[in-house]
Amino acid sequence: SNIRAVHSYEKYNDLDTINAWSANIAAQNPTLVSRLEIGTSYEGRPLYLLKVGKSGTNKNAVFMDCGFHAREWITPAFCQWFVKEAVDNYGSDDQITDLLDNLDVYVLTVMNVDGYVYSWNSNRMWRKTRSANKNSACVGTDPNRNFNAGWCTVGASSNPCDETYCGTAPESEKESKALADFIRANIGSIKAYLTIHSYSQMLLFPYSYTYALAKDHTELNNVAKGAVSALTSLYGTKYTYGPGGTTIYLSSGGSDDWAYDTGIKYSFTFELRDTGKYGFILPESEIVETCEETMLAVKYIADHVLNN
Ligand SMILES: NS(=O)(=O)N[C@@H](Cc1ccccc1)C(=O)O
Numbered sequence: 019s020n021i022r023a024v025h026s027y028e029k030y031n032d033l034d035t036i037n038a039w040s041a042n043i044a045a046q047n048p049t050l051v052s053r054l055e056i057g058t059s060y061e062g063r064p065l066y067l068l069k070v071g072k073s074g075t076n077k078n079a080v081f082m083d084c085g086f087h088a089r090e091w092i093t094p095a096f097c098q099w100f101v102k103e104a105v106d107n108y109g110s111d112d113q114i115t116d117l118l119d120n121l122d123v124y125v126l127t128v129m130n131v132d133g134y135v136y137s138w139n140s141n142r143m144w145r146k147t148r149s150a151n152k153n154s155a156c157v158g159t160d161p162n163r164n165f166n167a168g169w170c171t172v173g174a175s176s177n178p179c180d181e182t183y184c185g186t187a188p189e190s191e192k193e194s195k196a197l198a199d200f201i202r203a204n205i206g207s208i209k210a211y212l213t214i215h216s217y218s219q220m221l222l223f224p225y226s227y228t229y230a231l232a233k234d235h236t237e238l239n240n241v242a243k244g245a246v247s248a249l250t251s252l253y254g255t256k257y258t259y260g261p262g263g264t265t266i267y268l269s270s271g272g273s274d275d276w277a278y279d280t281g282i283k284y285s286f287t288f289e290l291r292d293t294g295k296y297g298f299i300l301p302e303s304e305i306v307e308t309c310e311e312t313m314l315a316v317k318y319i320a321d322h323v324l325n326n
Pocket residue numbers: 087090162215216217222226262266269270272273274287289
C-alpha cells in the first residue's frame with residue numbers, strides 16, 4: 019500500500035520509514051546533513067549514508083554504523099536518535115556544536131538492510147544477510163564475520179547454515195564490501211569507527227580475533243573506561259568494557275578489528291541494552307533511555323578523537 023508509516027524516535031521504524039526519514043532530515047538541514055548512497059544490498063536495496071557536520075574542507079571524520087545484525091532493532095533506533103540530537107542541538111549545545119564544526123560524522127543507519135526487512139516481515143530473530151549460499155538451502159552470511167581480519171579462523175563457521183557463517187571470502191557480502199570500500203576511500207580522514215550492536219551492555223575494542231593486546235590497548239581501554247562512566251552516570255546502567263576476545267568471546271572477521279588493522283585507531287563496538295531479560299526484543303519503552311545514555315558515551319569518544 020502507499021500508506022507511509024509515521025516516523026517516531028520512540029518506536030522502532032521499518033526500513034521504508036527510515037529511508038523516508040533520512041531523505042527528509044537531509045532535505046530539512048542542508049547545511050548540516052547530506053545523504054549519499056554507498057552501494058546496494060544483495061536484494062537491490064540502497065545503502066544510504068548520512069554525512070552530519072558543518073560543511074568544510076579536509077575535516078576529520080567518525081564513521082558510525084547500526085543495524086549490522088537484523089534483529090538488533092535498538093541499534094538503528096540509536097543511529098536515528100544521534101542524527102536528530104545533532105541537528106536539534108547544533109548551535110545551542112556547545113559540545114555538539116564543537117563536534118560538528120570540527121568533525122564529520124558518517125552515519126550508516128542500517129547496514130544489513132535486507133536482513134532488517136526480513137526481521138520485520140518474516141523472522142524477528144533473523145541475524146545474517148539474505149544472500150543465497152551455493153549448494154545450500156541455508157540463507158545468509160554473518161556480516162560481523164565477513165571482514166578481512168583473521169577471517170574465518172576463530173569464533174566463526176564455514177557452514178552456511180550457522181548463525182556465524184563467515185561467507186565465501188572476506189567482503190563476500192555486497193553490504194560488507196560497500197562499507198569497506200567507503201572507509202578505504204576515506205581512510206585519510208576517518209579517525210574513528212563505531213559499530214553499534216545489541217545486546218550485553220558492553221563497550222568492546224580490538225581484538226576479538228586474538229587474545230593479543232592491540233598496540234593501542236592502554237589508550238583504548240582508558241577511552242572505553244571514560245565513555246562507560248559517562249554512560250552509567252545518567253541512569254546507572256552498568257556496562258563492562260575491554261578487548262572483544264576476553265570481554266565477550268573470540269571471534270574473527272569483525273568490522274571493528276578490520277577497521278583497526280586498516281589504521282583507524284579509535285575502533286569500538288557497542289553492545290547496547292539489555293543483559294538478557296528481553297535481549298534483542300528490547301521493549302520500545304526503553305528506547306529513549308538507551309539512546310540518551312549511549313549519546314553520552316559516543317560524545318565522550320568523539321571528544322577524545324577531537325582532542326588527540
Ligand atoms: N551483536 S552480537 O550479539 O552478535 N555480538 C557480537 C560480538 C562481537 C563484537 C565485536 C567483534 C566481534 C564480535 C557478534 O558479532 O557476535
